[in-house]
Amino acid sequence: MSSTKRENQSDIESYKTPFSVSQLIISLLLGTYFLTVEIIELSLSTYAWKQNKLEVYQQYLIFKSEAPIWKYWQLFTTLIVPLTIFATTKDLFQILTKKATTQRHLLDIIAAFQLYGILYTIIARIMPLESRLIEETSKDIAHDLNMIHWVAFMLNILGWCIPIFRYRESKYAKYFHLEKKKEE
Incomplete structure (x- = not known):
């Protein structure tokens, strides 16, 4: 009997832990925050670029820093x-x-792609362009910054959706079936 319990326990431990409701809620709250910030950044960069009001965007970047x-x-x-x-x-x-x-x-791979993609986009692309735009107002820099904000926006949307798919997938994962066997 105890060997069966040990086998069931080791079988359960060999599976990835399921995505819990609390993880889903925290992920969605953080994702909503970062998505909202990116929507503001994208909206302002689009407005400044299309309306040719680069000084407004430059002042915002100075204020933000x-x-x-x-x-x-x-x-x-x-x-x-x-x-x-x-x-x-x-x-x-x-x-x-x-x-x-x-x-x-696959969801774990996509989540890693999203995280490392957004970090690269912000650190290597957005931050240097924002610094350049603070130093000099240029329509080309504003255009490049706007395009990169679109990429960041899409990556943030992906990051917001991933927890929903992870939770949905974990509801039907084999782990729960093994846990039910353990209780019986």
Whole structure:
């Protein structure tokens, strides 16, 4: 009897843990926040570029870099980044070590693509262009920045949707069937 329990326990541990309701709620709240910030950035960059009001956008970027409360809030929200990198990288490595459905593995790969894609877009593309636009107003820089904000917007939409798909997939994952066997 105890060997059967150990086998069931080891079988359960060999599967990826399911995506919980609390993870879904936290992910959706954070995703909504980051998506909202990106919508504001995209709207302002589109308005400034199309209406040729680059000075307005330049003033906004200066305000954003110097406003004390906003600066500290951004610093606080970037604390989420290392935790997310850790969780995403762990999920990627678990593709090799844990059992899960093909859909779950694919969602983990897409989540990693989204996270590392948005980090690259912000750090390597948006931040340098914003610094250049603060120094000099240029329609070309504003256009490039607007196009990159569109990419960031799409990646944020993807990031908002992934938790929904992960939760839906984990509801039907084999892990729950094994857990029910354990209870019986």
